[in-house]
Amino acid sequence: AQSVTQPDIHITVSEGASLELRCNYSYGATPYLFWYVQSPGQGLQLLLKYFSGDTLVQGIKGFEAEFKRSQSSFNLRKPSVHWSDAAEYFCAVNTGGFKTIFGAGTRLFVKA
Amino acid sequence: DGGITQSPKYLFRKEGQNVTLSCEQNLNHDAMYWYRQDPGQGLRLIYYSQIVNDFQKGDIAEGYSVSREKKESFPLTVTSAQKNPTAFYLCASTPRAGGDSGYGYTFGSGTRLTVV
Numbered sequence: 494a495q496s497v498t499q500p501d502i503h504i505t506v507s508e509g510a511s512l513e514l515r516c517n518y519s520y521g522a523t524p525y526l527f528w529y530v531q532s533p534g535q536g537l538q539l540l541l542k543y544f545s546g547d548t549l550v551q552g553i554k555g556f557e558a559e560f561k562r563s564q565s566s567f568n569l570r571k572p573s574v575h576w577s578d579a580a581e582y583f584c585a586v587n588t589g590g591f592k593t594i595f596g597a598g599t600r601l602f603v604k605a
Numbered sequence: 606d607g608g609i610t611q612s613p614k615y616l617f618r619k620e621g622q623n624v625t626l627s628c629e630q631n632l633n634h635d636a637m638y639w640y641r642q643d644p645g646q647g648l649r650l651i652y653y654s655q656i657v658n659d660f661q662k663g664d665i666a667e668g669y670s671v672s673r674e675k676k677e678s679f680p681l682t683v684t685s686a687q688k689n690p691t692a693f694y695l696c697a698s699t700p701r702a703g704g705d706s707g708y709g710y711t712f713g714s715g716t717r718l719t720v721v
Contacts, residue, residue, distance in 0.1 A: 536697075539709040
């Protein structure tokens with residue numbers, strides 16, 4: 494069965510430091526891959542997506558993600574974190590049709 | 606601007622009561638979805654609808670019901686049969702029927718349901 498793993502429940506980084514959030518998936522082929530962000534008490538907002546082509550994709554708010562087929566990974570990165578980036582981040586996988594599987598999320602804390 | 610409106614933002618339900626959560630979109634999207642979010646569990650699909658007057662069960666449909674009488678509206682009813690309804694409920698949409706392949710969801714801002 495398909496699955497999505499976000500190994501880190503929470504991460505704390507200093508403002509201005511770089512960020513990498515990990516995501517691994519289990520699926521036999523290349524799925525559609527997404528990252529979403531959720532502020533407390535709010536809905537999710539799409540940051541970026543990948544389904545073919547260049548394995549490094551750019552998103553909104555200065556985020557990027559790299560698809561690595563050999564590692565079944567789709568890690569999210571940002572070169573310099575701002576305090577406003579503190580939120581929960583969800584990796585999601587769609588293998589075609591209506592079955593989108595979400596990871597459990599990684600909560601990002603930003604310290605001054 | 607187009608988007609998805611969910612109401613109310615907070616809802617309290619007594620034991621044995623049915624409650625209905627509203628979801629309205631002005632994006633002209635064909636497909637709509639209801640997800641349930643519990644801490645540490647990600648999102649789980651309750652129901653989805655590809656077109657008006659059609660909807661399908663997701664992974665956790667028991668104790669829930671939906672209708673899709675208009676393209677813009679996809680209300681969710683949490684019935685008394687749902688034994689643990691306290692959660693955050695999210696409505697979402699995608700432009701075309703056929704699923705989320707490549708589109709990404711547009712989400713509403715959610716409704717927090719609490720049983721009292």
